[in-house]
Amino acid sequence: MKQDETLAEHLQGQGISRRGFLKFCAATASMLALSPGMAGAIADALGKARRPSVIWLSFQECTGCTESLTRSHNPSVESLILSAISLDYHHTLQAASGTAAEEAREQAMHDNKGEYLLVVDGSIPTGAGGGYSTIAGISNLQMLEETAKDAAAIISVGTCAAFGGIPYANPNPTGARSVMDLIHDKPIVNVPGCPPIPIVITGVLSHYLTFGSLPELDNLNRPLSFFGDTIHDRCYRRPFYDQGKFAKTFDDEGARNGWCLYELGCKGPTTHNACATAKWNNGVSFPIESGHGCIGCSEPNFWDAGSFYQAISSSPEDLSRAATGAIIAGAAAGAGVGLYNKYKQSRAKDKHYTVTTKDMEDS
Amino acid sequence: MSSLELLTWARGPALQAALVIFIIGMLIRVLEILLLGRKTDLTRARAGQMGPGLRTIFSRSLPVSGTWKQHLSGYLWHIGFIVVLLFYAPHIQLFKQGFNIAWPALPTSLIDIITIVTMAALVFSLSLRFTDPVRRMLSTVGDYFSWLVTFLPVATGYMAFHNVGPDYTLVLALHIMSVNLLLVVFPFTKLSHAITFLFSRWYNGANAGRKGVRV
Numbered sequence: 001m002k003q004d005e006t007l008a009e010h011l012q013g014q015g016i017s018r019r020g021f022l023k024f025c026a027a028t029a030s031m032l033a034l035s036p037g038m039a040g041a042i043a044d045a046l047g048k049a050r051r052p053s054v055i056w057l058s059f060q061e062c063t064g065c066t067e068s069l070t071r072s073h074n075p076s077v078e079s080l081i082l083s084a085i086s087l088d089y090h091h092t093l094q095a096a097s098g099t100a101a102e103e104a105r106e107q108a109m110h111d112n113k114g115e116y117l118l119v120v121d122g123s124i125p126t127g128a129g130g131g132y133s134t135i136a137g138i139s140n141l142q143m144l145e146e147t148a149k150d151a152a153a154i155i156s157v158g159t160c161a162a163f164g165g166i167p168y169a170n171p172n173p174t175g176a177r178s179v180m181d182l183i184h185d186k187p188i189v190n191v192p193g194c195p196p197i198p199i200v201i202t203g204v205l206s207h208y209l210t211f212g213s214l215p216e217l218d219n220l221n222r223p224l225s226f227f228g229d230t231i232h233d234r235c236y237r238r239p240f241y242d243q244g245k246f247a248k249t250f251d252d253e254g255a256r257n258g259w260c261l262y263e264l265g266c267k268g269p270t271t272h273n274a275c276a277t278a279k280w281n282n283g284v285s286f287p288i289e290s291g292h293g294c295i296g297c298s299e300p301n302f303w304d305a306g307s308f309y310q311a312i313s314s315s316p317e318d319l320s321r322a323a324t325g326a327i328i329a330g331a332a333a334g335a336g337v338g339l340y341n342k343y344k345q346s347r348a349k350d351k352h353y354t355v356t357t358k359d360m361e362d363s
Numbered sequence: 364m365s366s367l368e369l370l371t372w373a374r375g376p377a378l379q380a381a382l383v384i385f386i387i388g389m390l391i392r393v394l395e396i397l398l399l400g401r402k403t404d405l406t407r408a409r410a411g412q413m414g415p416g417l418r419t420i421f422s423r424s425l426p427v428s429g430t431w432k433q434h435l436s437g438y439l440w441h442i443g444f445i446v447v448l449l450f451y452a453p454h455i456q457l458f459k460q461g462f463n464i465a466w467p468a469l470p471t472s473l474i475d476i477i478t479i480v481t482m483a484a485l486v487f488s489l490s491l492r493f494t495d496p497v498r499r500m501l502s503t504v505g506d507y508f509s510w511l512v513t514f515l516p517v518a519t520g521y522m523a524f525h526n527v528g529p530d531y532t533l534v535l536a537l538h539i540m541s542v543n544l545l546l547v548v549f550p551f552t553k554l555s556h557a558i559t560f561l562f563s564r565w566y567n568g569a570n571a572g573r574k575g576v577r578v
Contacts, residue, residue: 338398
């Protein structure tokens with residue numbers, strides 16, 4: 001895409017019809033919970049948009065977020081939206097390497113000072129002076145601080161960047177932190193998920209390109225339009241939960257009948273994401289539809305929230321062991337208290353003496 | 364602390380600690396009563412002790428004339444509370460994964476109705492305390508506190524199930540926290556009557572039987 005080319009022109013050049021583009025705009029308006037009338041405004045704004053500079057920094061991550069985005073359902077308008085932005089720095093996707101790559105980042109920062117979007121995936125190691133992960137000789141923390149300084153906004157893509165993810169899980173040997181733990185003076189949007197849904201990433205980008213602002217966020221900085229409801233709220237198996245019909249194993253009759261997976265550890269009731277509505281693989285299905293419970297990947301600390309296969313209402317702690325210990329301790333303490341009371345009773349009895357009338361007359 | 368972190372803590376270490384306090388506290392209460400024993404009665408018993416004692420455990424639960432309102436509300440919420448506690452599927456999961464015991468659950472819709480009845484009966488029981496002059500005079504802060512810690516798990520559980528409130532995760536965490544609170548205060552308040560009523564009623568019945576009073 002040429003630097004001065006608009007997005008509409010670029011998409012046309014890529015063989016995306018006007019109709020296809022408008023369909024994408026309508027879907028985006030719907031996903032962002034905007035009124036249908038906004039589809040036109042989005043089409044208008046996106047059509048005229050010049051590609052903004054985007055710097056994508058990858059830190060302690062598995063590349064799953066990039067995989068999700070680029071290999072979702074190619075070719076798609078969503079992926080073209082990404083090629084339509086000026087992705088000036090991205091380890092996995094860029095052709096340049098070494099000094100040239102770092103120069104591209106510095107150039108983009110310099111040319112678009114205060115206007116570029118910073119996308120981060122992966123958590124940032126802060127232990128050992130940041131020595132657990134370095135790029136071009138500087139630590140991830142240094143690179144984040146340096147690049148965030150002149151960014152217009154930061155989008156934390158994936159649970160690692162948003163909340164620390166798996167590197168942050170107990171015992172967190174690298175001292176991993178999330179972007180919002182470290183940067184406090186920039187608008188930050190969290191797009192969590194392990195990986196996040198591609199249309200959620202592109203939806204946030206589209207919102208920024210259309211309105212020049214970031215979408216409405218929840219208390220964890222997640223776009224409300226995608227993370228406002230829980231998986232459970234929108235799950236097609238919800239009626240079975242309400243009827244008390246639960247699959248007991250992954251291959252029983254209940255599972256075959258599509259009953260609720262709550263007892264098999266589904267974290268849908270406590271997980272905010274758009275999986276049940278946006279779905280995956282071009283709208284084919286989502287984990288629950290393929291027979292596995294939600295693991296709660298878009299929530300903070302989901303790795304440390306107990307087994308994926310344990311119902312939310314159960315305890316991740318060993319209750320029977322604790323109860324056995326408590327029974328032994330309680331029995332010992334109760335016996336101790338009981339015997340002490342006995343002792344007090346017998347002492348009181350020993351101290352007791354009878355007062356006769358004669359004693360009273362004598363005194 | 365996010366809602367999920369609070370929930371993880373509430374159903375994890377907090378629940379474990381509350382359970383330990385509950386068990387140790389109840390064992391101390393019960394054992395100190397039992398180990399103290401009774402003074403030997405040297406008189407000859409006029410009638411049996413065991414029979415009247417056991418009979419009284421049940422007979423004191425029967426309504427007497429003029430008390431049907433509080434008896435009915437008492438029955439409703441006590442039974443409702445136990446049924447919801449033991450026969451709601453997510454609760455059974457707690458027993459299953461915590462203690463490896465499980466039993467069939469009641470349909471969720473039925474549990475829902477029983478929960479509403481339980482809450483209504485609890486509210487009615489509280490209103491009796493306010494409206495009846497004698498009961499109002501006899502009620503202490505401890506009585507109202509016991510009512511509150513009993514009502515909270517039912518109300519927050521109902522809210523969690525119906526997605527009432529700002530966030531399901533937070534409401535579920537509050538529900539489990541309210542259960543933890545109930546477990547912690549249970550041995551140290553009048554709530555311990557759930558176990559001790561057996562001994563006190565038996566004692567009264569046995570005493571009456573010994574004196575030849577029909578119970």
